[in-house]
């Protein structure tokens with residue numbers, strides 16, 4: 268029922284790096300099995316761009332120091348410099364859960380847009396994110412969603428996102444997640460909801476359940492499970508720099524998740540961040556997608572994507588260029604199967 272389709276094409280050049288000997292470049296056009304969107308896998312590209320993916324440690328250290336001085340999220344400032352909810356929404360003005368603090372966004376990206384500030388540390392290496400830290404942020408965010416559900420039930424499409432450090436689009440260094448909630452789903456959520464429903468109607472089964480079963484059996488891209496959360500490398504990544512996907516079994520929206528589910532996501536994320544750290548990365552993006560909060564959908568599962576971003580360097584290189592931005596295509600810098608193998612090997616060693 269799920270098809271993993273790809274077409275392979277080649278180009279020939281006389282390569283100056285090899286004394287103008289004939290060289291063949293391979294392009295794999297892969298169809299996302301649910302949406303049909305193309306991702307081109309280009310063998311050798313990771314090696315070609317690798318010099319942009321590492322960071323200038325001295326520059327990074329100086330930016331950490333400079334941004335620490337006026338950071339609104341550091342412990343001594345978070346109660347002085349962050350916005351507060353109106354009294355009718357939350358009497359105390361902010362939501363505290365463990366070490367996480369949830370506050371409204373000063374200038375949001377949706378009609379309901381809040382931040383979960385994590386950790387008392389201003390800067391963390393990716394290996395230093397703990398499951399508890401991430402779990403606290405999720406739980407603080409869930410407390411916000413529950414309040415929203417009571418007061419404004421029509422605003423029912425949430426996403427949790429994480430942009431860590433400037434290469435991932437964050438203007439503030441201090442680790443924080445964002446929770447964006449609208450009355451209409453974001454484009455990607457909507458596309459996945461529509462395609463999942465169509466799959467369910469024609470196959471009489473849940474796409475996400477089928478995907479997990481197939482990937483577990485093939486094992487090429489499957490990584491591990493944490494409690495009821497399954498982790499794998501997608502066949503056709505959305506962006507393709509170390510992109511990993513997670514699927515929560517049996518849950519279609521975020522308010523259905525138990526503490527065990529949240530821990531399964533948080534623990535899996537720390538494993539992937541550990542892998543990124545070992546590969547020399549310092550920055551990442553994450554999205555956690557949910558169906559509507561007011562009903563269970565048999566055809567949809569809560570799912571997550573996480574990817575690493577380029578390093579911090581004087582050149583200011585970015586991988587957010589015309590192809591993903593305007594052409595809406597995906598591009599993977601290595602074969603998803605090789606990435607999965609690399610993650611499995613690193614985690615076993617760790």
Ligand SMILES: [Zn+2]
Nearest residue numbers: 338341389441
């Ligand atoms: Zn800070």
